[in-house]
Amino acid sequence: MLHMVNKSPFQANALESCLKVAKKGSAILFLENGVIGVLSSTSFADKAKELAADYKVYAVGPDLQARGFDETAVVDGVTLVDYAGFVDIVAQNGPVQSWF
Amino acid sequence: MSEYDPALDEDDDVNEDAQKFMFVNRKAPYGSIHMHELQEMMLICGAYEQDVTAVFMDDGVYAIKKGQQGAALNMKHFSPTYRALDGYDIEKLYVEKESMEARGLTPDDFLVDIEIKTAAEIGALMEEQDVILTA
Numbered sequence: 001m002l003h004m005v006n007k008s009p010f011q012a013n014a015l016e017s018c019l020k021v022a023k024k025g026s027a028i029l030f031l032e033n034g035v036i037g038v039l040s041s042t043s044f045a046d047k048a049k050e051l052a053a054d055y056k057v058y059a060v061g062p063d064l065q066a067r068g069f070d071e072t073a074v075v076d077g078v079t080l081v082d083y084a085g086f087v088d089i090v091a092q093n094g095p096v097q098s099w100f
Numbered sequence: 101m102s103e104y105d106p107a108l109d110e111d112d113d114v115n116e117d118a119q120k121f122m123f124v125n126r127k128a129p130y131g132s133i134h135m136h137e138l139q140e141m142m143l144i145c146g147a148y149e150q151d152v153t154a155v156f157m158d159d160g161v162y163a164i165k166k167g168q169q170g171a172a173l174n175m176k177h178f179s180p181t182y183r184a185l186d187g188y189d190i191e192k193l194y195v196e197k198e199s200m201e202a203r204g205l206t207p208d209d210f211l212v213d214i215e216i217k218t219a220a221e222i223g224a225l226m227e228e229q230d231v232i233l234t235a
Contacts, residue, residue, distance in 0.1 A: 001227050017157065020198065095122075097232045
């Protein structure tokens with residue numbers, strides 16, 4: 001299944017709750033302010049690296065670009081997608097739970 | 101009441117076309133309309149004889165706390181309606197253990213019969229759903 005997170009981990013418990021529930025190996029897509037959760041520069045980065053190892057992790061590229069970041073700014077193991085890729089991930093991954 | 105009320109329908113046949121719907125309630129009541137809206141969606145799904153599971157986690161556990169008085173804010177007192185879920189054959193009501201404990205609540209604090217489940221158990225149930233709706 002697919003979990004989607006659209007809040008910064010500094011703002012909300014969306015990601016924390018997602019990680020409590022999400023089975024390892026499932027997909028997590030970070031979008032909107034959620035992309036802050038996969039940046040390598042924050043105090044959250046170590047957690048992001050762990051989750052990139054345990055889950056299929058995606059982030060929406062345009063949401064990173066809009067905030068002044070590119071593919072070099074995210075932790076290893078995160079796949080960036082455009083909107084077409086976003087749609088493919090939703091279509092391929094069964095039920096979707098949004099955390100917000 | 102002239103509307104069709106499936107709770108009064110004597111036909112207890114299982115709807116073989118039912119989809120598995122999970123409702124993940126994560127917000128405290130009254131501060132926003134989220135829990136009230138999700139409750140209405142659950143009732144609609146129940147009325148259409150879908151296979152409904154309701155999860156209360158994070159601040160959503162407060163939505164089913166006993167003793168709410170929405171009238172104190174001149175708002176609709178919607179919490180008793182959770183007791184009507186049973187009449188729509190919605191009996192899979194789960195509270196996430198850690199969320200309950202973090203808020204100092206116990207199973208006795210809830211106004212409906214619930215089962216306590218761990219986050220991992222809820223995660224496993226989530227994987228089995230056709231549709232997940234949340235707020």
